[in-house]
Amino acid sequence: MDYTEETLRRVNTHKGIIVDVETDMIRLSNGAITMREVVRHPGGVSVVALDRDGTVALVRQYRYPFRRHLWELPAGKLEPGEEPLPAAKRELSEETGLEAEVWTDLGEVYATPGYCTEILHLYLAEELRQGEAHPDPNEFLDVTRIPLDELLDRIDRGEIRDAKTVVGALRAHRLRRN
Numbered sequence: 001m002d003y004t005e006e007t008l009r010r011v012n013t014h015k016g017i018i019v020d021v022e023t024d025m026i027r028l029s030n031g032a033i034t035m036r037e038v039v040r041h042p043g044g045v046s047v048v049a050l051d052r053d054g055t056v057a058l059v060r061q062y063r064y065p066f067r068r069h070l071w072e073l074p075a076g077k078l079e080p081g082e083e084p085l086p087a088a089k090r091e092l093s094e095e096t097g098l099e100a101e102v103w104t105d106l107g108e109v110y111a112t113p114g115y116c117t118e119i120l121h122l123y124l125a126e127e128l129r130q131g132e133a134h135p136d137p138n139e140f141l142d143v144t145r146i147p148l149d150e151l152l153d154r155i156d157r158g159e160i161r162d163a164k165t166v167v168g169a170l171r172a173h174r175l176r177r178n
Contacts, residue, residue, distance in 0.1 A: 003029045005036070018042075018077065019116075041111075041118035045088040046075035046164040048106065048172040049098050049125045055145040056169070057096045062140070071144075071154075072162045073169070074098075075120075084121035092125055096143050097133035100125035106171040111163055122168045124175065148173060 006027040014021035020040040027033055049057040058071045076091035078084065085103060092098050106122035135141060146154075151169050154160045 001029070005029065008033070013037075037115055039116040039118075041116055042078045042080070043084075043117075043119045043121070044075055044077045044164075045084050045091055045121045045123065046073045046168050047088050047092045047123050047125050048073055048168045049092055049096065049100065049128055050148060050172060050176075051126075051128050051145065054147050054149070056148050056151050056172075057092075057098060057143060057145050058151070058165075059095050060142040060144070070162055071160055071165070073165045075164055085123065088121065088123045088125070093131065094134050094136065095139075095141060097131040098125070099129045099131055101127035101129075104175065106168060106175070109163065109167050120164050120167075122164065122171060124168075124172050148176070 007024050008027055009025040011023045012020060013023045018041070022038045022040065024036045024038060025033060026036050051057075057074060059074050060069050060071050062068070063070050074092050074095040076087065076094070078087050085105075088103070089099070092100065102125070104124040104126070106124055109120045109122065111118045111120055133143065148169065151160070152173060155166050155169060160166065
């Protein structure tokens with residue numbers, strides 16, 4: 001059955017720094033009228049930087065919505081008109097100082113498809129070289145490296161819950177096994 005929803009009216013309710021919010025009046029497949037809120041997001045990238053010794057680079061930063069520090073894969077949002085792979089290279093260098101010779105596309109994930117258009121592009125970066133990190137002026141983070149297996153254990157224990165980190169680590173692990 002086709003459950004496509006028809007947009008009847010759209011109101012831009014918020015123009016933000018990173019996201020915009022729209023409220024749509026829609027018609028459901030059964031004919032009922034209801035509302036949907038949609039957060040428009042430019043998309044982002046996330047990088048599993050895997051060194052020859054099997055360690056993965058993680059960044060720790062404060063995430064205001066959750067009021068806590070989280071360990072995550074290096075990541076960032078796409079700038080207007082920016083392609084995902086150059087953005088991934090930029091973010092990895094800015095946050096960790098790392099550069100990679102080999103890049104593998106790990107696919108895309110929809111972060112929160114119930115209300116947000118954000119698409120996260122995941123990459124595996126290998127054959128790493130260390131340079132100097134140069135985070136954005138108001139970006140404060142710590143960088144560490146842990147074995148990929150330890151990262152997976154921390155995910156299994158619920159210590160790391162960030163979606164892009166969970167999916168990126170699992171996809172990198174699966175690719176590495178094959």
